[in-house]
Amino acid sequence: MKSSYKSLAKFIDSPLVSSEGFTDASDEAALLSGGTTTSIKAVVQDSTTLPAEKLVNADTSLILPTANVQSDRWSTSVQTLIDQPPSSLPYQLMAGGMAFCIAIITWANVGHMDEVGQARGRLIPLGEVYKVNPIISGKVAHVYIQEGQKVKSGEVLAQLDQELGLNELERLKQELTAYQTQVIQTQALIDKTRLEAKMQMAIHQAEIQGQKATIAQTISKIESQKVAIAQDKQRAEVSQALLTQLYKDATAQKERIQRLKSLVEQGVLSQEQLFQAQQNLSDRQRTITQQTGDIQQTLAQSQREQMMLQQVLSESKRLQAELTQKQAEGKTIQLQAEQTIQKLQVQKTQLQAQVQQTGKLILEAKTRLKQLALTAPVAGTVLSLNVRNSGEVVQSGQTIAELAPENAPLILEATLPTKEAGFVKVGNQVKIKFDAYPYQDYSIIPGKVISISPNSTVSDKIGAVYRVEIAMERNYIKANHQTIKFQAGQTATAEIIIRRRRIADILLEPLRELQADGNTL
Incomplete structure (x- = not known):
């Protein structure tokens, strides 16, 4: 029992006990051991004037009086327990203290604390935001949106001045109408020239056909004349042969008459036979005379037919020359018509090219007008809007607005100082606290690092920083039984869990630093 009191005296003299009583740790130990703090404090207050040896040798009744403390706060049974504590109280106090120390040591060795790096950022859609910039320079006529406003695909955000574009479009339309009219007129001239050439060629073809028919008739006459001449020649030849034969017969008859005359004179033949021979000679001479007339008539007819043939041949040559001339004139008319049509076709082609070129210019002008509507x-x-008022001049390629896609998942793009970026890597867990939603009321949004920029950039406010992209486990919070989705552009603080350290290491780190510096306690 004396050893127990000595232990209790040492415990009272320890730093855990103040002049006013036990510290919170000792109070907690007392509660764990089943005792009460009130009686212990009473003991401490009474022991402030006694030496430790006397306290150890003192009677238990002196240390723990039974009727010194009265309180109306306790019930009778509790008050009795306070006034007469059990004899095992010191052991319970020691056991409680040891259990508390073991718990603290275990907690310090087993428990871990997160070492975090803080990064500020805002929500952006995953991937790049869409930038709206004009293709051509111009003056702003109207601005239809505001920052934070939701827009649909194709919705007009701003309109640039269209006056110059509309004037240019009207001028091009007038030029197009003029070119199209000229094309129609040129095509009409082409059709007219073709029709006239066709009519002239038809007339010449008719004349040529008539000329060819006349020539054919003339050729037929020539052939007829040639046949008649050949027949006359044949008749003349037959008549000439007959005449020759008649001359021969007449000569023979004359010779016979001479012979007969000598015979008649001799009286051998009668006069009658001589007369008969003379009569035959007269018949032959008449036939010769007649045949000679026929031959002369045939020759005269042949000469006339020869003359007619010459006339027909001359007419045929003339008609053939006229035919050749008409054919040449037809070719000339056709060639002139083709040349005229070719020139008109070239002119039409040029006009059509002008029409196409003007049409392209009109399309370009319309495209430019559409491009004026951003x-x-x-x-x-x-997300952002860089023009506010009408009349502002914007340049080609200048960003006037940034859009976050509607269905794109949101990520937190944050900047992390270089001094805190050494242990950050992809996959680190993150605690996200939104400025618009206090985490005390709406909780912390968990996330993880998905990207770290390979190089640092310089910030005007905090110096060199790394850009970190953080994916969130959810993109909403719940408040008043409603789901509120986060919006692009909202700002937040990201606590990146760099590493987890044992509590004992954190508590002992100052000692290790002193030891590393060569200092001792």
Whole structure:
């Protein structure tokens, strides 16, 4: 029992006990051991004037009086327990203290604390945001949106001045109408020239056909004349042969008459036979005379037919020359018509090229007019707007608005100082606290690092930083039984869990630093 009191005296003299009583740790130990703090404090207060040896040798009744403390706060049974504590109280206090120390040591060795790096950022859609910039320079006529406004795909965000574009489009339309009219007129001339050439060629073809028919008739006459001449020649030849034969017969008859005359004179033949021979000679001479007349008539007819043949041949040559001339004139008319049509075709082609070129210019002018209407490429939310008022001049390629796609998942793009970026890597867990939603009321959104920029950039406010992209486990919070989705552009603080350290290591780190510096306690 004395050893127990000595232990209790040492415990009272320890730093855990103040002049006013036990510290919170000792109070907790007392509660764990089943005792009460009130009686212990009473003991401490009474022991402030006694030496430790006397306290150890003192009677238990002196240390723990039974009727010194009265309180109306306790019930009778509790008050009795306070006034007469059990004899095992010191052991219970020691056991409680040891259990508390073991718990603290175990907690310090087993428990871990997160070492975090803080990064500020804002929500952006995964991937790049859509930038709206004019293709051509111009003056802003109207601005139809505001930052944070939701827009649909194709919705007009801003309109540039269209006056110059409309004037140019009207001028091009007038030029197009003029060129189209000229094309129609040129085509009409082509059709007219073709029709006239066709009519002239038809007339010449008719004349040529008539000329050819006349020539054919003339050729037929020539052939007829040739046949008649050949027949006359044949008749003349027959008549000439007959005449020759008649001359021969007449000569023979004359010779016979001479012979007969000598015989008649001799009285051998009668006069009658001589007369008969003379009569035959007269018949032959008449036939010769007649045949000679026929031959002369045939020759005269042949000469006339020869003359007619010459006339027909001359007419045929004339008609053939006229035919050749008419054919040449037809070719000339056709060639002139083709040349005229070719020139008109070239002119028409040039005009059609002008029509096509003007049409392209009109399409380009319409495209430029459409480009003056700056539209949203996708449905989403306006993150930033760089033009506010009408009359502002924007340049080609200048970003006037940034859009976050509607269905793109949101990520937190944050900047992390270089001094805290050493242990950050892809996959680190993150605790996200939104400025618009206090985490005390709406909790912390968990996430993880998905990307770290390979190089640092310089920030005007905090110096060199790394850009970190963080994916969130959810993109909403719940408040008043409603789901509120996060919006692109909202700002937040990201606590990146760099590493987990044992509590004992954290508590002992100052000692290790002193030891590393060569200092001792």
